[in-house]
Structures are given as C-alpha cells and as structure tokens.
Amino acid sequence: MTPAWDVAVVGAGIVGAACARECAARGLQTVVIDAAGVGGGATAAGMGHIVAMDDSPAQLALTRWSQELWHELSPKLPREVEFESRGTLWVAADEEEMAEVRRKQGVFAAAGVAAEILDSRALAEAEPQLRKGLAGALLVPADGVLYPPAAAAWLMGEAIRMGAVMITSQRVIAAARGLVRTDNGKEYSAKRIVHACGAAGTDLLAELPVRKRRGHLVITDRYPGFVHHQLVELGYLKSAHSIASDSTAFNVQPRQTGQLLIGSSREFGAEDSTINYPLLRAMLQRAASYLPGIGRLQAVRVWTGFRAATPDKLPLIGPWPGDDSICLATGHEGLGITTSLATGRLVASEIMGEKPGIPAEPYFPVRFLEADHGSPTPTLYGEAAHG
Amino acid sequence: MSREFDVLVVGAGPAGIAAAATAAESGLHVGVVDDNPAAGGQIWRSGALLPAAAQRWKARLAAAGVVRLQGWRIVDCPEPGAARAERNGAEITRDPESEGRRDLRYRHLILATGARERFLPFPGWTLPNVMGAGGLDAMVRGGLPIAGKRVVVAGTGPLLLAVAAHLTSRGARIVAICEQASAAQMAPLMMQVLRRPGKLWQGASYRWATKKSRYLTRCWTVAALGDERLRSAILQRDGKQWCVECDVLACGFHLVPNTELAALLGCRLENGFVATDERMQTSVPGIWCAGEPTGIGGVELSLLEGQIAGLAAAGKTSAARRLAGRRRGALGFVRALERACQLDPQIRDLPREDTVICRCEDVRLGALLGRGGWRDAKLHTRCGMGPCQGRICGGATEFLFGWHADSVRPPVFPALVSSFLEPDAASELASPKEAL
Ligand SMILES: Cc1cc2nc3c(=O)[nH]c(=O)nc-3n(C[C@H](O)[C@H](O)[C@H](O)COP(=O)(O)OP(=O)(O)OC[C@H]3O[C@@H](n4cnc5c(N)ncnc54)[C@H](O)[C@@H]3O)c2cc1C
Ligand SMILES: Cc1cc2nc3c(=O)[nH]c(=O)nc-3n(C[C@H](O)[C@H](O)[C@H](O)COP(=O)(O)OP(=O)(O)OC[C@H]3O[C@@H](n4cnc5c(N)ncnc54)[C@H](O)[C@@H]3O)c2cc1C
Numbered sequence: 145m146t147p148a149w150d151v152a153v154v155g156a157g158i159v160g161a162a163c164a165r166e167c168a169a170r171g172l173q174t175v176v177i178d179a180a181g182v183g184g185g186a187t188a189a190g191m192g193h194i195v196a197m198d199d200s201p202a203q204l205a206l207t208r209w210s211q212e213l214w215h216e217l218s219p220k221l222p223r224e225v226e227f228e229s230r231g232t233l234w235v236a237a238d239e240e241e242m243a244e245v246r247r248k249q250g251v252f253a254a255a256g257v258a259a260e261i262l263d264s265r266a267l268a269e270a271e272p273q274l275r276k277g278l279a280g281a282l283l284v285p286a287d288g289v290l291y292p293p294a295a296a297a298w299l300m301g302e303a304i305r306m307g308a309v310m311i312t313s314q315r316v317i318a319a320a321r322g323l324v325r326t327d328n329g330k331e332y333s334a335k336r337i338v339h340a341c342g343a344a345g346t347d348l349l350a351e352l353p354v355r356k357r358r359g360h361l362v363i364t365d366r367y368p369g370f371v372h373h374q375l376v377e378l379g380y381l382k383s384a385h386s387i388a389s390d391s392t393a394f395n396v397q398p399r400q401t402g403q404l405l406i407g408s409s410r411e412f413g414a415e416d417s418t419i420n421y422p423l424l425r426a427m428l429q430r431a432a433s434y435l436p437g438i439g440r441l442q443a444v445r446v447w448t449g450f451r452a453a454t455p456d457k458l459p460l461i462g463p464w465p466g467d468d469s470i471c472l473a474t475g476h477e478g479l480g481i482t483t484s485l486a487t488g489r490l491v492a493s494e495i496m497g498e499k500p501g502i503p504a505e506p507y508f509p510v511r512f513l514e515a516d517h518g519s520p521t522p523t524l525y526g527e528a529a530h531g
Numbered sequence: 532m533s534r535e536f537d538v539l540v541v542g543a544g545p546a547g548i549a550a551a552a553t554a555a556e557s558g559l560h561v562g563v564v565d566d567n568p569a570a571g572g573q574i575w576r577s578g579a580l581l582p583a584a585a586q587r588w589k590a591r592l593a594a595a596g597v598v599r600l601q602g603w604r605i606v607d608c609p610e611p612g613a614a615r616a617e618r619n620g621a622e623i624t625r626d627p628e629s630e631g632r633r634d635l636r637y638r639h640l641i642l643a644t645g646a647r648e649r650f651l652p653f654p655g656w657t658l659p660n661v662m663g664a665g666g667l668d669a670m671v672r673g674g675l676p677i678a679g680k681r682v683v684v685a686g687t688g689p690l691l692l693a694v695a696a697h698l699t700s701r702g703a704r705i706v707a708i709c710e711q712a713s714a715a716q717m718a719p720l721m722m723q724v725l726r727r728p729g730k731l732w733q734g735a736s737y738r739w740a741t742k743k744s745r746y747l748t749r750c751w752t753v754a755a756l757g758d759e760r761l762r763s764a765i766l767q768r769d770g771k772q773w774c775v776e777c778d779v780l781a782c783g784f785h786l787v788p789n790t791e792l793a794a795l796l797g798c799r800l801e802n803g804f805v806a807t808d809e810r811m812q813t814s815v816p817g818i819w820c821a822g823e824p825t826g827i828g829g830v831e832l833s834l835l836e837g838q839i840a841g842l843a844a845a846g847k848t849s850a851a852r853r854l855a856g857r858r859r860g861a862l863g864f865v866r867a868l869e870r871a872c873q874l875d876p877q878i879r880d881l882p883r884e885d886t887v888i889c890r891c892e893d894v895r896l897g898a899l900l901g902r903g904g905w906r907d908a909k910l911h912t913r914c915g916m917g918p919c920q921g922r923i924c925g926g927a928t929e930f931l932f933g934w935h936a937d938s939v940r941p942p943v944f945p946a947l948v949s950s951f952l953e954p955d956a957a958s959e960l961a962s963p964k965e966a967l
Contacts, residue, residue, distance in 0.1 A: 181907050188910050224911075293910040312903065365918050365945060406948070419941060421609045421951075428952045439949030444918050446941050446951070 145333070149175045151495060152324045152334035154316045154348070157187040158292055159473050159480055160340035161299035162488030167338075168306035170492055175332055176300070176308060177324060179315035183296030186342045186480065189449020191361065191397055191405050192295070193374055194288040194482045195232055196257045198248060202458055202506035204255050206483050209502050211257075211286055213485040224294040226400040232287040233262070233271065233373040235394070235434065236279045241378040245282040252284065259284045271371055273435050289374060289397060292481045299484075316341075319348050322469040336495050339464070340473040342480070343450040352460070353512045354475050357453040358414040360424050361407050365442040368402035377434065392427040394434045404441065406431050408478075410451075417448050451477045454512075459483060461490045461507040471495060472509050536562040536598070538844050539614060539637035541605050541792060544572015545830045546822025547643030548588050549837025550844075554641075555595035557845035562635060563597055566604035566619045566944075572645055573665060574830060576672050588834070603633070606946035608796055612636055617946050632950050639817050639844040642793050642805070643837060646786035646823035648690075649926040651874075652888050652896070653881035655755030655764075656782070664694045664783030671701055678702030683764050683775060685709035685752045686783040688872045689724070692746075694781060706777050709750040709766060711784070711875050717748065720871035723864055751878060755780055785872040787926040788824040794939040803935070809855045810843035811836055819844055828865040835861060879931055888931075889924040891917020896931075905934035918945050 151167045153160045156178035167174040178184075194214050198204040214227070221227045236242045245261055252259045260283045262270060267281045304310055314326040319339065324332040339345055343356045377394040395407040409427045411420065424446065432438050454460060454475040464470035473491050476483055490507065493500035540551040543565035555561040569576065570592065575585040592599075603616045618631040648663040655661065662670075664684055671677050682703045684695045687710060695705050710717065750768040755761055763776045793805045799814035800806060805824045807813055813820050821836035835858045842851040882888065884897035892913040902908035905915070905928065914928070915921030915936070921928075925936045942950070 181903050182911075184906065184910060297911055362948065362951070364948065417938070419609075424951055425953070428948060432948075432952055439947060439952055441948050442918070442945040443942060443948045443951065444945050445916075445920060 147322055147333040147335050149173050149332060149334040151175070151336050151338060152177065152319070152332045153338040153340055154178075154319050154324060155185070155340035155342060155344075156182045156296070156300060156310065156312075157185045157340060157342050157480070158183060158296040158299065158484040159342070159476060159487050160338070161296045161303065162484040163338050163340055163473050163491045164303035164308045164310075164488075165299045165306070166488035166492035167495065168303040168308040170496055171307075172492075172495065174303065174308040175311060175334070176303070177311045177314050177316055177326065177332065179313070181312045182300045182310070183293035185344070186449050186451060187292045187296050189359070189361065189447060190292050190478075190481050191395070191407055192226075192290045192292045192481050193232070193395075193397060194290060195374075195479070196252065196255075196284060196287060197479060197482075198251045198255075199457055203479075204251070204257075205502050206459070206486050206507070207479060208255050208257055209489075210483045210486040211288070213489070214288060214290075214482075215286065217485070218288075221290075221295070222298060224291065225298055226291040226294065227288060228290075228400055229286060229288040230398065231283055231285040231373050233267070233375050234282040234284070234378050235267070235274065235375055236281055236378050238279050242279045244378050245280060248282055257284065257286065271373065271375065273371055273437055274375070275434055275436055278434075283373070287374065289399070290481070291399075295481070296484075299488075316348065320467050320470065335469065336471055337469050338471050338473050338491055342474060342476075343452040345452060345472075345474040349464070349470075352472075352474070353454055353509075354452045354460070355412060356415060357451040357477065358409075358411050358420075358448050359407065359451060359478070360409045360419065360427055360446065360448050361405055362424075362428065362443050362446050364404045364406070365444055366402035367404060367441055370404060370437075370441070371396060371398050371435070374398070375434065377430075390423055392423065392430050394430045396431055396435060396438075403444075404438075406438070410478075412453075414448075419446055419448065452480070453477045456511075459487065459507055460509045461487050462494055462504055462509060465510050465513055534562065534598070534633070535636040536560050537637070538562075538639045538641060538841070539564070539635055540641045540643055541565075541614075542572065542643035542645055542822070543567070543570035543592075543599070543601070544643060544645045544822060544833065545575060545585075545588065546645070546833035546837035546840075547572065547641070548575075548592050549834045550641045550643055550819075550821050550841040551597045551837075552588065552591040552595045553838045553841030554639075554845050555597045556591070557842065557847055559845050561595070561597045562600065562637075563592075564600045564603050564605055564614075564616050564635070566602065568602050570599065570601060573669075576669055584830075584834070600633070604944055605792060606942040606944050606950060608792070609941075612638070614640065615946075615950060617944075617950055631947065632953070634953070639819065640796075641811075641837075641840045641844060642796075642798075642813075642818065642820040642824060643822045643833075643840075644789040644792055644824055646788045646827060647922065647926075649784040649787045649930070650782065650923055651686075651784045651878060651881070651927055651930060652886050653752055653754055654883055654886050655757070655761075657887050657890060658755050658757050658761045659759065660757075660761040660778060661755050661780045661782065664690055664781040667779065667781045668694045668697055671698060677779070680704065680778040681706050681776065682779045682781060683707050683709065683752065683766075683777045684781045685711075685750075685764075685766075686785070687711045687874065688783070688785045688868070689720070690783050690785070694783070698781075703779075706745070706775050707750070707766060708746045709752060710746065710748045711751045711878060712748060712871055712873065714748045716873065717871050720864075720867045723867050749875075751875075751881075752780065752782070753881060784874065784878075784926075784930075786823060786827050788827065790824050791920075791922075791939050791943050793818075793820060793824060795941060795943060803929075809858075810848070810851050811840040812843065826862070826865040827868055828861065829868070832858065832861045832864065874930060882931070888927055889914040889917065889921075891915075891919050891923075894924075899928070899932070902932075906937045908934065909937070
C-alpha cells in the first residue's frame with residue numbers, strides 16, 4: 145500500500161510549522177497534526193529573541209544561518225509577527241567580561257556576523273537605565289525580536305497555502321514505521337514522519353536524549369523606551385552555571401508593545417507549570433542588579449515554559465537510527481524560535497536528498513548513539529544566558 | 532514587613548466583613564485586606580446613607596479588633612499559608628520598596644472577593660461616558676455630580692433598578708431603563724423579592740423610586756453614538772429601533788464572580804463559581820470562600836456565607852451548621868437571579884467586526900471570529916493579554932463564543948516587579964505587635 149502522505153509532521157510549534165512550510169514548498173504532500181493548535185507549546189512561552197550564539201561552532205553556524213533566513217523573510221512577515229531588528233547588547237560587568245566581549249567579536253567576525261564593541265560610556269548612553277559602572281558591551285545589530293505564536297501561525301499559513309493540511313486537536317499516540325496514530329483512532333500513513341513535539345518528544349520516543357528544562361518569564365505593563373536593545377549579561381562566565389544545575393541570568397527584552405519580557409531561568413526536574421518562587425526571585429534580583437529601576441515597573445503576568453534540552457545543547461535534526469521513516473526536529477532548548485527556519489531547511493533537504501545550506505551532520509541524532517551508551521552525561525562548560 | 536493571622540480575609544464587602552467580625556468575635560486574630568479606600572465592598576461604600584444592617588456590621592467589625600488593611604490588595608500567594616499584599620496603586624507611591632508591600636501569613640484564608648460587572652460589547656461601547664452601571668453608581672457615591680444629567684441604564688438584572696433608583700435620588704434624569712430580559716423571565720425573581728419585604732435587592736422600592744422613568748423589558752442598546760463623547764444611544768425593542776439623546780449610558784449585564792485568587796490557590800471551580808461544602812470550605816483545606824464567588828446572590832446571602840465561613844474557620848461547627856440550614860433556604864434566590872439574567876442570544880449579534888472587544892490590547896471582533904478558544908485567541912490576537920488579564924473581555928467572550936478563560940497566573944492583579952524580589956515572607960516575620 146502506498147502511504148497517503150509524503151510527510152506527516154507531528155507538532156505544530158514553530159519548528160513543526162517551519163518544517164511543514166519547507167516540505168510544502170517542495171511539493172511534498174504534507175499533513176501536520178497537533179494535540180492543540182498552532183504555536184501553543186514552548187513557542188507560546190518563549191521570548192522570541194532571534195540571536196546568533198557561539199557556544200560551539202555548530203551552534204553558531206545554525207543560529208547565524210537562521211538569523212539570515214529571518215532577515216530574508218522579514219519583508220513578507222505581517223505586522224502581528226512584530227519582527228524587529230533591535231540588536232542584542234551583551235553586557236560586560238568588568239574587565240574580565242570585556243575580554244569575552246572581544247573574543248566574541250572575533251568569533252562573530254570570522255562567521256560573518258557584524259558586532260560592535262561599546263565602552264562604558266557608550267553603553268551608558270545607549271541604555272541609561274543600566275546600572276552605572278558597567279565595563280561595556282558587545283552590540284550585535286542583526287539580532288532581532290519577534291512574537292513567536294504569530295510567527296508560527298504565519299509559517300503554518302504559508303504551508304497551508306502551498307497545499308499542506310493542518311489537523312488540530314488530535315494527540316498523536318504513536319508515530320513510527322510510516323504510520324501516525326492519534327487518540328481519536330485516526331491513522332495517517334506517510335513516507336516520512338517528522339517528530340517536532342518539542343519537550344514532549346519523549347512521550348513518543350522514550351529514548352530521545354531530551355529533557356525538559358523549565359524557564360520563567362515575567363511580562364510587564366507598557367513602558368516604551370525603558371530599554372532599547374535586548375540586554376543579556378555575560379556574567380554567566382563567572383557564575384559557572386553548568387548545564388546540571390538551576391541557574392538564572394539577566395536577560396531583558398523590549399517588545400514592540402512597549403512591554404518588557406524579563407528572563408531567564410533554567411531548571412531541570414520540574415515537570416509542572418507552577419512557579420518556583422526562590423528561582424523567580426533570584427532571576428528578578430539578577431535583573432534588578434543590572435536595571436535598578438525595574439522593581440518599580442508593574443508585572444502583569446508570570447509564567448513558565450519548557451525547553452527541550454539535549455546534553456550538548458545542539459538540536460536533534462535528521463534521521464532517527466532504527467526507523468527509516470522518522471526524521472527528528474526537536475531538542476532546540478532555548479533557541480528554537482531562532483533556529484526553526486534553518487531546521488525546516490535541514491529537514492526538507494534530508495527528505496528530498498538535497499545538499500543542505502550548511503553541513504547537517506553536527507545535528508544528526510546518531511551522535512548520541514555513537515558515544516558510549518547509557519544516560520548522556522553533561523560535559524559542558526559555562527553556558528550563555530540566551531532565552 | 533509581615534504579620535501572622537489565625538484568619539486572613541480577602542475582601543471587605545458584606546461577606547468579608549461578616550466573616551472577619553464573626554471569626555474575631557470567636558477569639559481569633561483576624562486580618563482583612565481590601566483594595567478599596569473604605570470597607571463595604573460593592574454596596575456598602577462610604578458616602579452613601581448606609582442601611583441599618585451595614586452600620587451594624589461595620590460596628591461589629593470595628594469592635595471585634597480586626598486588623599484592617601484598607602486600600603491594599605492581595606496580589607499573589609507564593610506558598611501555602613502566605614499571601615502578598617500590595618498597596619493599591621503602589622506604582623505611584625514614593626517609596627514602593629519599603630512601604631507598598633506586605634507579607635501576611637495565615638492559618639485560614641477566607642476568600643470574599645466579590646464580583647465584577649459583566650460588560651458586553653456593542654458599537655460605541657468604548658466612548659467616554661459609556662460606563663458600568665455599578666461603576667457609575669460608585670463614582671456618584673464618591674462625589675461625581677450627576678444632577679440634571681440624562682442617563683440611560685441598560686443591561687440586565689435588579690442592579691439596573693438599584694442604580695437607577697440611586698441616580699434618581701441624586702437628581703439624574705433617567706431616560707430609560709433597558710432590561711434585556713422579558714417581563715415573564717423576570718417575574719419569578721420579582722416574586723421572590725416581594726415575598727421578602729425589606730430584604731434582598733428591595734426591587735419593589737427601587738421600581739417605585741424610578742417609576743417616573745421608563746422601565747422597558749426585552750430592550751437593549753444597539754449602539755452608542757457620539758464623537759469625543761457620548762451623545763445618544765440607539766435602543767431596540769421587539770425589532771423596532773429608536774434613538775434617545777443622553778449624557779451617560781450606564782451598562783451592566785449582571786455580574787461575573789472574582790474567582791482568580793481561588794483559581795490561583797488551586798480551589799476547584801464549578802460552572803465558573805468556587806465550589807464549597809456546606810461550611811463554605813473550598814476543595815483546599817483551610818481555604819474558605821464566601822459571597823459572590825460561590826454564586827451571585829446579593830447582600831443577605833453574602834452575609835450568611837461570611838458568617839458561616841467565619842464560624843467554621845474558628846471551629847464553631849454547630850453554629851456554622853445552623854446557619855448553613857438558613858443558607859440552603861436562600862439559595863433559591865441565586866437560581867432565580869441566574870434565570871432572570873439569562874441573556875438573549877440576539878445580544879451576541881450586536882458587536883460589528885470593527886467593534887473593540889479587548890480594550891487593553893485593542894482587539895476587535897473580526898480578529899476573534901473563527902478562533903478555536905480563549906487560549907488560541909489570546910495567543911494569536913493578544914485578546915486578554917493586557918493589564919486586566921481578561922477580567923473585562925473574558926466576561927464578553929464567554930457570552931459571545933462560549934470560551935472559558937485558561938489558567939490563572941500570578942500576579943492576581945498587576946503588581947510591582949519588586950513584589951517578587953523580596954526574600955521569603957517566613958524569613959522576615961515581624962513581631963505580631965508591629966503596627967500594620
Ligand atoms: C522561557 C523560555 C524562553 C525562550 N526564549 C527563546 C528565545 O528568546 N529565542 C529562541 O530562539 N528560543 C527561545 N526559547 C526556546 C523556544 O521557545 C523553543 O525552542 C521552541 O519554541 C521550540 O519549538 P517546537 O516547535 O520545537 O516546540 P513547541 O512549541 O513546544 O511545539 C510542540 C508542539 O507539539 C505538540 N505536541 C506535543 N506532543 C504531541 C503529540 N503527542 N501529538 C500531537 N501534538 C503534540 C504540542 O501541542 C505543540 O504545539 C525559549 C523557551 C523558553 C521556555
Ligand atoms: C449598585 C449596586 C446595588 C446593589 N444593590 C443590592 C441590593 O439592594 N440588595 C442586594 O442584596 N444586593 C445588592 N447588590 C449586590 C451586592 O452588592 C453584592 O451581593 C454584595 O456586595 C456581595 O458581597 P461580597 O462581599 O460577596 O462582595 P463585594 O461587595 O463585591 O466585596 C468584595 C470586595 O473584595 C475586594 N477584593 C477583591 N479581590 C481582592 C483582592 N485580591 N485583594 C483585596 N481586595 C479584594 C473588592 O474590591 C471588594 O471591595 C448591589 C450591587 C451594586 C453594585
């Protein structure tokens with residue numbers, strides 16, 4: 145029997161939507177199935193910072209390419225996606241962090257990402273609300289901000305316009321060997337199945353090396369002009385936040401509405417959506433230590449979301465060893481909004497057998513199976529404070 | 532700054548006053564937090580000539596030695612047994628860090644958070660001088676001059692009559708009272724009201740006080756007209772429409788219970804109201820609920836429930852049980868009220884595609900059509916994402932689309948970021964003697 149579909153995408157977060165759009169654009173018969181609707185998972189909880197990150201060369205390659213793809217798309221994005229290129233300021237507190245600013249600038253320059261060093265005075269002029277006496281910052285002008293649920297909805301709309309079919313309110317209970325089954329008894333046979341369930345991926349593939357990593361965000365009322373760039377600290381270098389423990393970092397984003405999103409926190413082992421008050425407090429204290437005036441703003445809502453974390457902080461994109469029908473598109477941790485577009489390209493290239501825009505191997509899931517088995521151990525150095 | 536209580540009451544309307552006074556009279560250390568400048572809730576506000584019952588209860592509250600935080604608001608409950616209070620409007624006080632916030636600890640929590648008006652959108656409802664009927668009523672009690680103004684009161688329920696009567700007594704000219712329900716639909720309620728003279732809603736006397744104005748059933752406002760401010764309203768009855776000139780349009784489509792704090796605390800809701808047992812205990816032990824959040828039933832029932840909760844929290848079970856029997860008898864009124872205020876489906880058709888539904892975020896009806904539910908609409912249109920967090924538009928979208936607001940998140944009301952910055956309430960407990 146020939147499969148009814150070329151591609152079945154499980155999950156309509158921003159990653160699934162981007163995959164569907166690329167598949168549909170290549171003429172593949174594509175169906176997307178989501179337990180809820182478009183963009184209601186981590187995509188609805190994230191910050192929407194489009195950011196070039198250099199924790200590893202592979203991460204930089206993926207984020208830089210994605211950033212470029214977002215800029216290419218930007219003229220087409222409707223107003224509600226709120227895409228803006230405000231730039232990121234990586235804030236350095238002292239000389240040690242200024243050394244990191246210079247190192248980062250070098251790495252970015254080599255990868256073709258323009259970045260400018262601000263000294264203490266220039267930083268104070270650019271962001272008067274920051275505390276006095278900071279050493280400087282690295283400005284990355286091409287970094288941007290968008291509103292993720294609207295971006296996911298637009299990508300999905302494009303996919304549908306090109307022939308994809310969207311099925312909402314159906315939970316997938318099994319998706320393997322070319323067959324997707326849902327909780328209401330429906331079956332979808334497909335040549336390829338794209339797993340794009342974000343942090344819920346292990347529900348369908350228990351062996352996935354993905355763990356839920358909870359984050360808190362606070363949104364304020366409207367204070368236009370309070371800050372002008374996405375502000376992120378470089379202090380994570382010294383506070384030695386490891387991938388194994390809970391951590392917080394200063395990360396504040398001005399929204400087009402004039403609201404501020406305040407992040408960020410990371411914690412493992414928290415499976416529900418309740419608030420961890422001590423962690424929330426630590427996160428806001430961190431923010432207030434950089435922006436002393438922030439305590440006087442009104443918070444409108446506090447929420448949590450789940451990142452899909454992998455042991456090496458790179459996503460899982462590509463074939464799943466042991467089942468030729470499955471292609472993974474998950475494990476994007478705190479960068480899935482940024483890297484959704486590149487993920488869509490890589491997935492479509494894999495399915496079509498095309499040569500992708502960047503080498504795809506660093507993201508292949510097989511990397512975890514080649515290493516010695518057992519639970520993947522965290523091996524990582526300090527990590528950046530991105531969303 | 533913090534303080535420990537045996538019983539902490541949230542809300543000082545009739546239910547909260549009764550709960551706090553009763554619990555304190557039983558010898559407990561009681562605190563009550565209310566976000567208005569004075570105790571009294573929706574109906575017993577200062578400035579009005581208070582009925583005898585109100586004066587009695589306020590005197591009892593004062594005599595019982597209840598600690599009162601008036602003009603404060605519970606914004607969050609960060610852990611079991613702890614509530615965070617913030618001064619209402621703390622953003623504008625000079626030193627919010629030290630003065631605007633308090634941590635309160637409790638053994639029992641009584642939620643008496645009342646209800647708010649339901650607003651329903653129609654073209655022009657966002658014009659200046661179109662306001663909530665209860666809101667206008669409170670503003671007039673607070674000193675807003677209304678004498679000589681032409682007022683249309685529209686919506687549903689006995690609240691309209693109460694407001695019209697009060698405004699009349701302040702010299703307003705009531706152009707029309709538009710009750711969307713039919714006379715037949717209202718009849719059982721009015722019978723109940725008449726059967727209990729001098730109690731509940733006193734509908735008959737309200738009716739009498741406003742008899743010079745026009746009380747129209749099956750009638751509603753189709754549109755409000757004006758440029759910078761309201762000039763006239765188009766009314767409709769039995770398919771016929773006409774225009775009346777007016778200075779103020781006071782609207783109220785019954786009440787929506789304030790259940791956000793209960794939901795945040797994990798209390799079970801049933802059909803939109805807080806579920807309680809006979810003693811007014813919610814599904815969470817030690818958390819009690821009284822008054823409108825358990826069902827819209829007016830002052831008398833709120834007082835009863837407040838007393839039951841206060842007694843039960845104080846462990847006076849048999850006294851609470853006696854009152855619970857009386858409460859059962861009064862619950863018929865809740866159902867009569869609910870049936871009387873059932874909204875005519877035609878009212879769903881009033882807003883046009885360009886009519887604003889969510890005022891905070893300026894979301895219009897057209898953007899909401901075809902959305903899958905509250906969360907879907909919220910994520911993709913920003914409806915309900917503003918400072919009011921769906922308090923206003925949620926009541927409208929519930930009626931228009933049958934959507935139910937999704938999860939409640941802290942803070943319950945917009946709160947200073949610094950409210951989340953402070954260390955644990957437990958670690959900085961002040962001595963109980965410290966003045967609040
Ligand atoms: C606090 C926080 C801040 C962040 N900030 C940023 C940032 O600034 N920049 C950035 O790039 N990234 C950020 N991220 C990360 C980003 O949000 C995620 O990486 C991204 O949203 C992942 O998208 P996704 O499509 O893989 O997953 P999701 O958005 O979670 O989508 C998965 C979808 O799959 C569906 N699904 C799951 N299981 C099933 C099933 N069994 N059957 C059917 N459907 C199913 C769900 O309903 C959901 O719609 C942040 C994340 C968090 C939590
Ligand atoms: C104009 C008008 C006329 C009325 N006339 C009658 C009548 O004649 N007869 C009758 O029986 N009923 C009447 N009612 C209804 C009556 O007001 C209510 O039934 C009664 O007030 C309910 O009492 P309550 O204590 O449950 O709530 P409320 O009176 O609403 O009191 C709740 C209080 O809690 C406060 N609050 C809520 N959340 C918080 C928080 N998180 N922190 C701090 N404070 C909080 C509120 O601001 C409010 O002050 C009338 C209502 C109005 C508006």
